[in-house]
Amino acid sequence: MINRKVWFTSSLMVVSSFSMSSVALADEASQILAHLATKPLVRASFVQEKTLPSLQRPLVSSGQMLFDRQYGVLWRLSKPVQADLVVTKTKMLQKTARTQSEISLARSPYGSGATLLLQLMSGNEAAVKQAFTVKKVNYQLQHWSIELTPNSTDLKKLFTTIQAEGDQYIRQITLTENLGGKTIIRFTQPTDQPKQLDHAESTLFQMAK
Amino acid sequence: MPKAPFSKWRSSTLRNNTWFNKLGLFWLALLLITASVLASAWLQQRIHVETDIFKLLPKGEYSAQVQQANQQVSSLINQKLFVVLEAPTASTLQQATDQLLAETKQSALWQPPQPLLDSEALGKTLYQHRAYLLSQQDQQILSDAAQTGDYAALNEQALSQLLSPGVPISAELLKQDPLLFFPRFLLERANSLNGDQATLEQGWPTLQRDNQYYRLVILNLAKSPFNIDYQDQTSAWLEQVKQHIQQKTQVKTYLTGTLMFASAGTQSAHQEVSTIGVGSTLGLIFLVWFGFRSLRPLATEFAAVSSGCLMALAVTHVLFGEVHLMTLVFGASLIGVSVDFSFYYLSTQAAKRNMSGATVMREMLPSLLMGLLTTIAAYLCLMLTPFPGLKQIAVFSMTGLTAAWITSVLLLPKLPPLDTTRSLKTLKFLAKARHFSLANFRFRIALIVVVLLFGGYGLSQIKADDQVQSLQSKNADVVQQDAKIKQLFHQRQSSQYFVVYGDNAEQVAQREQTLIAQLQLLQQQGKIDGYQALGDWLPSVQQQQHSVQQQQQIPASLLTAYAEYTGLNRADLTTWQADLSQQSLLSIHDLKEHPLYSLYLSEQQRVVLLGTVSDLGGLHKIKVAGVEFVDPVSDLSGLFADYRVQAQYMIVAGLLLLSVILMLVYGWRNVMNVMLPVSLALLSTFAVQAFFAVPLNLFGVMAAFLILGIGVDYAIFYQQDQAGAASVSSAMFLCMLATILGFGLMSLSQTQAIHAFGLTVLLGVIFSFIYATLLTKSNAAEVAV
Numbered sequence: 001m002i003n004r005k006v007w008f009t010s011s012l013m014v015v016s017s018f019s020m021s022s023v024a025l026a027d028e029a030s031q032i033l034a035h036l037a038t039k040p041l042v043r044a045s046f047v048q049e050k051t052l053p054s055l056q057r058p059l060v061s062s063g064q065m066l067f068d069r070q071y072g073v074l075w076r077l078s079k080p081v082q083a084d085l086v087v088t089k090t091k092m093l094q095k096t097a098r099t100q101s102e103i104s105l106a107r108s109p110y111g112s113g114a115t116l117l118l119q120l121m122s123g124n125e126a127a128v129k130q131a132f133t134v135k136k137v138n139y140q141l142q143h144w145s146i147e148l149t150p151n152s153t154d155l156k157k158l159f160t161t162i163q164a165e166g167d168q169y170i171r172q173i174t175l176t177e178n179l180g181g182k183t184i185i186r187f188t189q190p191t192d193q194p195k196q197l198d199h200a201e202s203t204l205f206q207m208a209k
Numbered sequence: 210m211p212k213a214p215f216s217k218w219r220s221s222t223l224r225n226n227t228w229f230n231k232l233g234l235f236w237l238a239l240l241l242i243t244a245s246v247l248a249s250a251w252l253q254q255r256i257h258v259e260t261d262i263f264k265l266l267p268k269g270e271y272s273a274q275v276q277q278a279n280q281q282v283s284s285l286i287n288q289k290l291f292v293v294l295e296a297p298t299a300s301t302l303q304q305a306t307d308q309l310l311a312e313t314k315q316s317a318l319w320q321p322p323q324p325l326l327d328s329e330a331l332g333k334t335l336y337q338h339r340a341y342l343l344s345q346q347d348q349q350i351l352s353d354a355a356q357t358g359d360y361a362a363l364n365e366q367a368l369s370q371l372l373s374p375g376v377p378i379s380a381e382l383l384k385q386d387p388l389l390f391f392p393r394f395l396l397e398r399a400n401s402l403n404g405d406q407a408t409l410e411q412g413w414p415t416l417q418r419d420n421q422y423y424r425l426v427i428l429n430l431a432k433s434p435f436n437i438d439y440q441d442q443t444s445a446w447l448e449q450v451k452q453h454i455q456q457k458t459q460v461k462t463y464l465t466g467t468l469m470f471a472s473a474g475t476q477s478a479h480q481e482v483s484t485i486g487v488g489s490t491l492g493l494i495f496l497v498w499f500g501f502r503s504l505r506p507l508a509t510e511f512a513a514v515s516s517g518c519l520m521a522l523a524v525t526h527v528l529f530g531e532v533h534l535m536t537l538v539f540g541a542s543l544i545g546v547s548v549d550f551s552f553y554y555l556s557t558q559a560a561k562r563n564m565s566g567a568t569v570m571r572e573m574l575p576s577l578l579m580g581l582l583t584t585i586a587a588y589l590c591l592m593l594t595p596f597p598g599l600k601q602i603a604v605f606s607m608t609g610l611t612a613a614w615i616t617s618v619l620l621l622p623k624l625p626p627l628d629t630t631r632s633l634k635t636l637k638f639l640a641k642a643r644h645f646s647l648a649n650f651r652f653r654i655a656l657i658v659v660v661l662l663f664g665g666y667g668l669s670q671i672k673a674d675d676q677v678q679s680l681q682s683k684n685a686d687v688v689q690q691d692a693k694i695k696q697l698f699h700q701r702q703s704s705q706y707f708v709v710y711g712d713n714a715e716q717v718a719q720r721e722q723t724l725i726a727q728l729q730l731l732q733q734q735g736k737i738d739g740y741q742a743l744g745d746w747l748p749s750v751q752q753q754q755h756s757v758q759q760q761q762q763i764p765a766s767l768l769t770a771y772a773e774y775t776g777l778n779r780a781d782l783t784t785w786q787a788d789l790s791q792q793s794l795l796s797i798h799d800l801k802e803h804p805l806y807s808l809y810l811s812e813q814q815r816v817v818l819l820g821t822v823s824d825l826g827g828l829h830k831i832k833v834a835g836v837e838f839v840d841p842v843s844d845l846s847g848l849f850a851d852y853r854v855q856a857q858y859m860i861v862a863g864l865l866l867l868s869v870i871l872m873l874v875y876g877w878r879n880v881m882n883v884m885l886p887v888s889l890a891l892l893s894t895f896a897v898q899a900f901f902a903v904p905l906n907l908f909g910v911m912a913a914f915l916i917l918g919i920g921v922d923y924a925i926f927y928q929q930d931q932a933g934a935a936s937v938s939s940a941m942f943l944c945m946l947a948t949i950l951g952f953g954l955m956s957l958s959q960t961q962a963i964h965a966f967g968l969t970v971l972l973g974v975i976f977s978f979i980y981a982t983l984l985t986k987s988n989a990a991e992v993a994v
Contacts, residue, residue, distance in 0.1 A: 048372065054380035057776045061372035075373065080774050083369030096369050098362035101346055103396050152410070157329075179379045 040069040042169060044190040053180045065187065068197065071205040086208040093208035102208070131155060132162070142167050229567060233619045240516050240616075243523050250526075257531040265535055265598025275839055278708045278816055283841065285807055285818070286704065287435075287467040290319075290428040290443075293694050294454070295421050295461040302422040305460035306413065312450050313428055318443050320429040324412020325804055332395060334802075335746075338795035339386055340760065341753035344397040347390055351759040360767040363388065368774060387782055388771070390760070398745060414698055425698045434468035437534060440475055443468060465691040473684035478960050482538065485954045492950040499635075500943045501555060501627040509620055510548050517544040517613030524608040529601055536598070540605035545951045546584065546919060547613035549944040550577055553926050554621050556940030559629040560933060566622030574618070576929035579874060581614045583867055583925065584918030590863040591914045594856055599911065629939070636939035639982060643934050646983040653984060660889045660980075667896020674904035675850035677842055703737075705828065705840045707817040714797070714812040718749035720835045721815055727831050728817070736827040739820030743808045747800055757789050853907040860913050864888060867921055875928070879988075882928055886980035887920030893980075894972040909965040912952075916973030919948060923981040930987040938982055945978040 043066050050059040063077040072088035086093040092103040132148040145165035150156050156178075163174040169190035175183040197205070250256050292309065296302035313319045335342060343351070347366070354360045367388040371378060378389070386392075408415055414425040432439040451462045497506045518541055525532050525540075554577070558569045585607050592603035646652055707724060711717035721744040728740045748756070763786065772779040800806050808816045822828065828838055864884065872880045891913055895905065903909075923941050930937045948970065955967025 050372070050378075052378070052380040052383060054384055054778075055776045056778070059372060059775060077369060077372060080372070081365050081368045083365065083373075085369070085373045094369055094373065096362070096365035099346065099350065099366045101344075101366075101393065101396070103399075177379070179381065181378070181380060 039192045041192055041195055042067040042190060043192070043194075044169065044187040046075070046188070047186050049184045049186075051182045066197075066201060068201075068205065072208070074201060074204055084204055086204050088205070088208045091208045093204070095204070095207070135161070229619075229622075233623075236615060236619055240519060244519055247519065247523055256526060258537070259531045259533045265533060265596065275708055275837065278706075278810060278814065279839065279841060281807070281810055282706050282816055282818070282839075287433075288430045290430060290464065290466040290468050291694055291698075292426045292428060293463040293697060294424045294426065295463065296424075297421065297459065299422050301458045301460055302415070302424055305454050305458045305462075306411075306424055306426060308454055308457065309426055309450065309462075312453070316446060318431055318439070318446055320431055322426070322428060325409065325414065325427060328399075328409060328412075331803060334799050335395070335795070336391060338753075338792055338799065339391040339394070340757050340789040340792045341795055342394045342748070343390055343756040343759065344393045346397065347393055348756065348759065351763075355759065355762055358764075360763060363763070364767060364771055364774075366393075367771065371775060383777065384781055385785065387775075387777055387785055388763075416697065418697070423697055425694070430468060434466070434471045437475055440468065440472040444472055444476075463690045463694055465687070465694045469687050469690070470684075473687045474960070477684065478958075478963065481958045481960065481963070485957065489950040489954050492954075493947060496943060496946050496950065500552070500632045500939070501559070501629060502631060503627050505624065505627065506551060506555060509617070509624070510551055512620060513547050513551065513613040513616040514541070514544050514609075516616040517547060517609035517611075520612035521605045521609030525601060525605045528604060532605070533598060533601055536601045536605050539602050540609060542951055543588075543602070543606035543915070544609035544613050546915075546948065547610055547617060548947045548951075549919065549922055549926075550580060550614055551617050551621060552943045552947065553577070553580075553937070553940050554617070555627055556629055556936045556943075558621070558626045560936040562626040566624065566626070570618065570622040573929075576925050577614070577618065579871075579925050579929075580922040581611065583870065583921040584610060586867055586870060587863055587914045587918035587921070590859045590866070590917075591911065593859060594852060594911075596852065629936070632943070633935050633939050636942055637935060639938040639942055640935040643938055643982050647986055656983065657885070657889065660893055664889070664892035664896040667899040668892065671895060671899040672902070672904050673850065673853060674906055675846050675853060677846045677849060703819040703822045704842045705819055705822060705825075705838065707819075707831075708837045708839055709815045709817060710835045710837070711813055715750050716835070717813060717815055718744060718747070719751060720833055721817065722749055722752060723833050724817060724831065724836050727833070728819075731824075731827045734827070736824035737819055737822050741805055741808065741818040741820075743797075743800070743803075743805045743815055744817075746803060746805065747795060747797060750794060753794050760789055761786060849907050853905070853910050856907060856910040856913075860891070860910065860917065863914065863917050864891075867917070871921075879928065882985055883921060883924040886924050886984050887917060887977055889980045889984075890920050890973055890976035891916060893976045894969060897972055898968070903965075903968065906961075906965050908962045909969040912966045912969035912973065915952070915970055916977060919944075919974055920977030920981070923977050924985045927981050927985040928988055934987070937987075941978055941982065945974050948974045 043064065045062070046065045047060065047062045050061075052059070060079075061077055062079050063075060066074040066076070068074070072086060075085040075087075077083040077085065081096065083094065083096045086095075094101050094103070131150060131152055133151055134146065135149055136145070136147040138145045143165070144167070145163065148162045148164075150159055150162070158178060159175055160178055161176045163172075163176075164170060165172050166187075169187065171187055171190075173185045175185075177183065247256070294302060294305045294309065296305055310322050313322050347363075350362050350366060354363055370389050370393070371383075378392075382389070382392070410424070416423050430439075430443075434440070447464065454460050454462055494504065494507065497504060500506075518537075521540060521544065522532060522537075525536065554570065554573060557573055558566060561569050588603045588607050588610075592600050592607075594600070646656070709717050709721045709724060711720055721742060725740070725742050725744050728737065728742075731737050732739065768782040768786070769779060771777070772782055797806075797809055800809075808818065810816060819828070825840075831838065864887075868880050868884050871883050875883070894913070894916065895909075898905070898909070923944070926941060927937055952967055953971030953974070955963045956971050958964045958967060
């Protein structure tokens, strides 16, 4: 209805028709969905700021993010340590120069936080629908934002709200954690080029398959 | 007991009808008293009919320890019913789960439902002892670092986890476990618990596929899945609950588990028994009409078999304290063999219609008695096998057959002779064949030589199959549901497992740890796809203490660097390291709610379960002190094989025993005359099966005892022939057909055990009849073989 021409290609996917959200909310969320996910691949730089009440200063980390619809999300952390985190639909693989650990997401409460981003970005409609309730949607030309609350008991223990905003691409995700912590991930220089995965990237995705 | 009055009767009664009548009255009174005692016991519910099929099987030949483990493990595996709910939406899935659980709670058929795992509570418990719990990877990193002095890997590991996007870390955790050892331990364990795609919701594995929501709920049976009553009750309950759920929530239900397979097996056996029963009853009616132009023999045989069952039930219950359902079913059929005595008598009586029934009976009594005794001798051999079920069946059949025999002997002479002219005419060819063979020495020799050659060759080709699995029949619907559930939830559990023993808990834990290391190796090689061990969650005390030491050895320089990277308070890290030893060791008592707690049998014993096994050899090669590999299914198959071999020897022993008895009674020259046909019949039966590649199994060999009893009877009746070849051969022919109708039809069964039994009896009685007809000379003619 509104802003039909909006070119949301960033793969934010939100549906919550069974929640208490009004029809309008659901409609707007659906609008966002309607334009979703035409880009099979997004690359961006990211900076993560994790604030914990007990820490004197926020934990800051940065690196490159790669989203590939077919495989999942790859976070390549370059500061303060070199580490790769691959999140696929079923697994999470954490790899440093010397260590490597693999986590099956299903059985781990920590998995739900990690897959959350994958679900948001890959447009796993059913999963998002099941996991979240839409609290607020703002959907305007060139800018959108959405606020979600988790439905599942597992996620509720971790997060109170999840906010996301963006334009053509997703620009920022804010996770408000249950125990007073807050994580903000900012994406800069988003692009859909190059469309091909390089050798290191595809190797990492293969490892987490 | 019947024997004492009986001998008196033999000596004097047949000339004296009053004695005969008195005995009849006495027997009738005995039957009535027994019947009323049984009836009152039944009303007071003191008759115990056992329905657990496993009670028929011998206990495995295990040590007491393995025996206990075996029971526990089989209850872990067999006592579970897996219910999968398939719902179109998450909310209907929840409604259906609630309803299922509510109905389960109200039913006495199930133990109270317990979620698979309360991961939150478990996490909290383990957290109290976190200093003692390190993931294997961290143990490795720390021990490498302790050797090289380079702790960079640990730093990377902790930082990458702390900084990974989307992985929430609470401030509290960061303070108490700054290097995040505990989350890594928990993650590694969670991985080992199950690598599938289901998440736990309220403790139940739940997943979503193709727009459907699935949840696995595990119900624990209140009784044995092999208990036939329980199978009936649960089937009805499950059907009802399935319908309730479908009506209210549109949610579909799928079921699997040992209970479903066992129920399906019982049901198909039930169906077959009733189909076969109807078939054989109809067949018998035609047979009796054909043979005697009257349905009276049906009534007298019914009286004989019922009185037999009555006495058998009473004696068996007194001796065993219970009667098994299978004993009733099998035993009643075995008592049906008494029809042979009736047919033989009725034919003879018809041939000598000018004599009184009592006189005919007096003449026939010695051979009838021998017939009874030889059959009992054959069943006696059955009793010497170690199968508890077969012992009971043997006692039941021996008592029942004796009682049925007495009833027939007392009852039949009171009734007028029947008309056998029609059947005699039709079956005249039998007597002709018999004449031809008995008059033709060369033919007989040729026949014997051919049978011996053929049989000898056949026996050399025979193959045995004692696999327990191949004895089961599989219901397609049950198999389908099972496949669907396995495909969705990867519920895999092998029936093989390990038992770990030790003198004390710590020794057991250490041995288990050694075993686990080897199992992990096999897992990496793809020889097993997983295992379940308590030791994964509860390391040995030694290991726990080592873990604390490893963390205490982390150098201050690393902690300082880590504090700088993260902005953590350096003092917090010092406190953390100093306080490590303040926590208490994790003990078995902390894990009572753990799903693997059931693997803990005692301080001295634990069990390690296995997932799907693709290479048994690897498991057999594991040699750890105090660790024993148990493979109950193949052990049971081995036991079946042992018993089959034993039973084969018992058959030979039975042949010898009968030969000795017959020699004492008829003299050594007549032994061949009576024993040769049945021996050749047994030989031919197994040779024919070998030719058709029917594998030999225990049940087939058991059937041979029945053939032995029946086959000798045929020969005795021919030998003691009182009424001429035509009469006896047609009587024996009718006997053979009756046995085929009773047992031979079992060869149509889908259940392998019943099929094997039936097929052997079918072939065996046919051969016994043919050989006895052609080879056994009547005493009337001079015997010389």
